[in-house]
Amino acid sequence: MSFAWAKQYEPKSAFTQWLDEKLPFPRLVYNAIGAGYPVPRNLNYMWNFGVLAGFCLMIQIVTGVVLAMHYAANAQVAFGTVEHIMRNVNYGWMMRYAHANGASFFFIVIYMHIFRGLFYSSYKAPREMIWLLGVVIFLLMMATAFMGYVLPWGQMSFWGAQVITGLFSAIPLVGEPLQVWLLGGFAPDNAALNRFFSLHFLMPFVIAGVVILHIWALHIPGSSNPTGVEVKQESDTVPFHPYYTSKDGFGLGVFLILFTAMVFFLPNALGHPDNYIEANPLSTPAHIVPEWYFWPFYAILRAFTGDLSIPFTGIVLIPAKLLGVIGMFGSILLWFILPWLDKSPVRSGHYRPLFRKFFWFGLIPTMIALFICGGAPAEEPYVIISQIATAYYFLHFLVVLPIIGQIEVPKPLPFSITEGVLGKDKAAEAPRKGTVDSGDAGNLPDGSLQPAE
């Protein structure tokens, strides 16, 4: 790790010594999630969700591999094989419910993780790369979840595949052929089902790869923390193991209690009854909605109801359908430039009074409104609410954040993490650099940050 005081791995037995020379895997683990990784001592429970997300990915891969042993990706039999899993396979119902609810819990955890990143500005320098990789993981997750939802070949699966690939048909010129290419036909059928299964199986491993990059990037500057002040001295950190392994163990327990409560008592509460009806290409369900975790983005998609045209001429510049698609993808893609939009030198929302107001009274209600509207039928008042919320969503990231960064007067920051936790420490008293900690590694006291290897 990058801090000078990080503990060094010392192989104890002759075997581990030999292994350390040939393949220093234990050393890698030791430095990544063991005692060799110094972590700020003041992390709160919001920092549990990274490890939980990794755990969710493992749940999904394990249960998914099991389900793939019994599932057949053929439109004739796919629905039946899912029922075969539910009825005949030993513990098949448990595996399937764990996988289906596991997807929902994965998104709950990821949304908490993103929420943490947004409130504590974890995306700011020097952690931009961690954030960017995180957005990539999120996009991959959305694609994986969508394709997974198609596999049971119920009504929602079928019409979800139809509608979501239909989004691509909005792209000018290549749109229609692109949709046909994606589906391998003119409507979802065997070709689409098979490729979705193939990709749904592949993607989690791609995600796991990007997760490794995400963690690698994290270990360059080290973890952020609730004060947003960079680590300066040894007393600011504790070794990841046993301090955060024990805390993550407890967090995992709480997570598993909530997760199993859903799996065993309300396994279908987050699903849609229509997906227990076999796909019928001749009849669309009355009220099609995506899975709940897509609702905010679905609301943005549907918020654009009018064409962008030159007034009074009737010349359509961008049709509503394309506007919606641009809006939906744009709402996530703009996270890629977030580190350069919010340039306030203070990271933590705790020390940013103006940011906090807009965060709690602007962004969060907006997301809740988008969530509700995305799950509601496309009728008033939901359409108008989703339009207002969509407008604010973009305003918040593209306008409000950059302006706040310019005009806000942040609250005084503690000198160090240790001071933030324990109060002022005489020994650590050092000349203040001012109330704002820029996080600039070059100006830090000795011994705080060593260049990464």
Next chain:
Amino acid sequence: MAINTADTSALSTDDGVRRRDWIHIAALSTAGVGGATLLFPLVSQMAPSADVLAASSTDVDLSAIQAGQSIKTTFRKQPLFVKRLTPQEIAAAKADDATDMRDPATLASRTKEGHEDILITMGVCTHLGCVPLGAAEGENKGEFGGYFCPCHGSHYDVAGRIRKGPAPLNLMVPEYTFTSDTVVRVG
């Protein structure tokens, strides 16, 4: 590092385990038990599922089988040989009952009383599971006039007993009952 161990070292036992460590040990063992329990459904799901296990039976109509003829049918997704022996074959099989065989068995023990001419065996070579020849007309019946497995050269006699080659056991006789004089229910 940050832990002040000065006050706890007094509690150390000889083997270096501090008394208050019991909680960590308990927590880790509980997690271990949970993880191990999780293996059970993960392993169990690969075992035959309920529809495969559900006892299935096959009815075979014997009336159409002439003496010396065999038919191939399936029982639990595996080939099943049903053969009506000729009197000469019965005599030959009985004559061999006393010879030294790898898996000694008499013809009587491999057929039902009163139906000595009906031999029902699985069509699965006991060596490595190929289907032996000899059930259909014109196939190689091996040196003993019964069945011959072409994969590794196992020879079975008319009663399906292993006589030569690598197979360790006789062709398996499944459970069956005569539901009438001409119908057999296998399984």
Next chain:
Amino acid sequence: MSIRLGGIIAGLAITLVVVFWSLAPGAYNFAFGPPAEKQPSYAFYEHGEGPANGFSFDGAFGKWDYAQLQRGYQVYKEVCSGCHSLKFVAFRNLQELGYSEAEIDAEAASWTVPGIDPATGETTTRSGSPTDYFPMPFPNAIAAAAANNNAIPPDLSLMTKARHDGSNYVYSLLTGYGEADPELAAKVGFETPDGLYFNKHFPNVNIAMAPPLVVDDQVTYADGTSATVPQMSTDVAAFLTWTAEPSLVQRKQTGWFVIGFLLFATVLAFLSYKQIWAGLKQKKG
């Protein structure tokens, strides 16, 4: 800096687009236009209530009432099975309802399932065996539609999971037939057409299925339970809950065990966590 400036411009532009091309016409109409016509509501049916005493399998401690499931099976067999299939359920599964193996053999044999003549290879019928699945009442969808006034009777295996609040929905649908409620009929805007039947709990209000359970004692229960229409409806709803999810009760029981274990493990993990951090806090002095 340029990204932020670009961001501000893009943000304002997107907001402008949304506001002027989506919001503004709506706001204009709202302010100056004629009062908007009330959106037609599609939810004109009444949400159904379940049986008065609920089901035995309701709640986290719910259990099957095997006598009820057997009665429900009888209702399915004697009433529903004429039109509705149960294709994901095999006769062997009935063992879970408390029938013995011999009873299952007999029950399976009382059904006629499609088979193949071993001599000619032509399709024929034979009596069922425990490993057979419940037969389809119609050879294919076209035949089903032709025989039922163009409405295909859906498969019932998953019916209670394929509808919101399914067990109660099945009960309320079976007991929801009656004279057309004039108020509801007015909302729908058309009379119940010939060949359809008014049912206040069906999403369209007019359902193609003729009232299946019409008179008391339509089936004769072996256990002497009085076969009123609500009783038969409750029983068959319970049976269809079982067909939709045979593992329901096992699932809940496993759940209690798993959660109990996890609570124990989590308390230990919490104590362990606190113990480890306690050493750190000592330094706080």
